[in-house]
């Protein structure tokens with residue numbers, strides 16, 4: 030059986046808004062929006078992978094919060110798991126350094142204004158439920 034490879038996605042939250050990132054590659058994903066993140070490397074915890082990926086892709090310093098319950102299949106052998114994350118005090122603002130060509134901070138009302146990757150929609154719905162909590 031092929032091992033599953035975990036892709037960690039960040040629900041990067043700031044002042045009740047969620048950061049969405051538009052992929053610039055590969056061609057079949059380019060132009061669609063996703064949660065920033067990437068593959069967990071062997072021997073790495075998902076939380077550490079998330080901090081590393083957000084630093085590489087966005088130039089930010091973050092702390093990982095809670096897991097958003099659920100896991101969502103991507104193209105085999107990948108599976109998406111999501112954690113909340115926050116910018117640390119003094120972190121630079123996110124910039125699309127790698128893999129993305131545009132970023133947007135979405136309010137709850139704007140959450141569906143971008144064209145999420147199909148496979149990310151259930152994860153974003155779960156995040157939406159959390160944002161609606163008082």
Ligand SMILES: Nc1nc2c([nH]c(=O)n2[C@H]2C[C@H](O)[C@@H](COP(=O)(O)OP(=O)(O)OP(=O)(O)O)O2)c(=O)[nH]1
Pocket residue numbers: 036037038058063064065066067068069082103104107109128146148149
């Ligand atoms: N980061 C991220 N990847 C996603 C999401 N949804 C989705 O299908 N994917 C896919 C795209 C890629 O095939 C794979 C993650 O790859 P990646 O390119 O972001 O990860 P990485 O930085 O570790 O990749 P690499 O270039 O080092 O191989 O998962 C998502 O919300 N976030």
